[in-house]
Amino acid sequence: VKLTSKCVSSIKFREHKRSVHGICHQRIKTIAAMSAESLQGQSCKSLGVCSKDTPLVSISDMPDLMKSIPRWKLATDQKSITLKFSTRNFMTALEFLNQAGAVAEEEGHHPDFHLTNYRDVEVALYTHAAGGLTMFDFIVAAKIDAVPVDVLPQKLSHD
Ligand SMILES: C[C@H](O)[C@H](O)[C@H]1CNC2=NC(N)=NC(=O)C2=N1
Numbered sequence: 001v002k003l004t005s006k007c008v009s010s011i012k013f014r015e016h017k018r019s020v021h022g023i024c025h026q027r028i029k030t031i032a033a034m035s036a037e038s039l040q041g042q043s044c045k046s047l048g049v050c051s052k053d054t055p056l057v058s059i060s061d062m063p064d065l066m067k068s069i070p071r072w073k074l075a076t077d078q079k080s081i082t083l084k085f086s087t088r089n090f091m092t093a094l095e096f097l098n099q100a101g102a103v104a105e106e107e108g109h110h111p112d113f114h115l116t117n118y119r120d121v122e123v124a125l126y127t128h129a130a131g132g133l134t135m136f137d138f139i140v141a142a143k144i145d146a147v148p149v150d151v152l153p154q155k156l157s158h159d
Pocket residue numbers: 049050108109110111125126127128129130
């Protein structure tokens with residue numbers, strides 16, 4: 001069968017795309033094995049813009065990644081990570097959210113923020129475009145962990 005030049009170029013394009021995707025996967029795999037410090041040193045921009053094609057973090061990579069962000073909890077459906085704490089007062093909570101917001105804006109990757117009971121903060125992260133957890137989320141989580149905040153020791157009851 002004589003392959004038309006169009007068909008050959010589309011095969012070449014698909015091979016090229018597969019190899020680029022492979023590199024992207026590989027790059028994401030190597031980042032996954034990183035510690036908190038090196039996660040904090042990463043930039044979402046180096047991964048391009050997240051999209052529906054951004055690879056989800058594989059279940060086998062989760063335990064190591066979660067060790068890098070020990071304050072965060074992995075949702076039971078493994079599709080998001082959450083950070084919860086109480087601060088000294090309302091303005092401390094607001095200050096933290098503004099600083100964490102600046103990190104998110106710089107990375108172009110945004111958490112869900114909750115401020116309830118005037119000082120209880122909850123930050124939730126997942127990649128909306130991909131419908132689950134990608135390396136974008138772990139990089140932003142590690143950077144948010146570097147934001148200083150005056151956290152109250154875990155409250156025993158609502159005072
Ligand atoms: C164009 C822009 O980069 C995208 O809309 C970004 C913005 N911030 C985002 N944040 C999160 N958490 N998930 C996304 O899919 C996402 N997409």
